[in-house]
Amino acid sequence: MSKKLEVVFNNLKNYPEKVVRGTLLSMSSSIIKRSPVDTGRFRNNWMPTFGSASKAQTNEVDPSGTKAQSNAQQLLMNFEMGQTFYLTNNLPYSNRLEFGYSQQAPQGMLRITAAEYDAEIKKQAAKL
Numbered sequence: 001m002s003k004k005l006e007v008v009f010n011n012l013k014n015y016p017e018k019v020v021r022g023t024l025l026s027m028s029s030s031i032i033k034r035s036p037v038d039t040g041r042f043r044n045n046w047m048p049t050f051g052s053a054s055k056a057q058t059n060e061v062d063p064s065g066t067k068a069q070s071n072a073q074q075l076l077m078n079f080e081m082g083q084t085f086y087l088t089n090n091l092p093y094s095n096r097l098e099f100g101y102s103q104q105a106p107q108g109m110l111r112i113t114a115a116e117y118d119a120e121i122k123k124q125a126a127k128l
């Protein structure tokens with residue numbers, strides 16, 4: 001096989017994984033950024049995992065959401081096709097916040113981001 005063809009083949013082989021990884025990272029970031037902030041505890045409680053949903057909680061606060069976004073980014077660097085990615089928030093009031101309890105996010109975070117999935121995956125594919 002020629003070197004050029006081999007390079008093209010290797011790039012195509014990783015294409016779906018890169019698109020999915022980019023989509024998951026972007027959507028995770030959107031969910032975290034859309035999360036309402038009082039102390040920053042809710043934003044910092046988005047827990048990224050593979051395989052099964054996290055049951056963890058933290059008392060640490062991060063109003064910017066930078067730590068939660070960084071955790072998702074670090075985990076997704078190891079993403080492989082076939083893995084199931086979870087982004088969970090186990091604080092007892094997370095469901096209320098998703099369904100309009102906060103004036104900061106009256107439409108929630110997850111439902112809005114999920115509605116953007118088709119556009120986001122196309123955006124990620126166009127980048128490559």
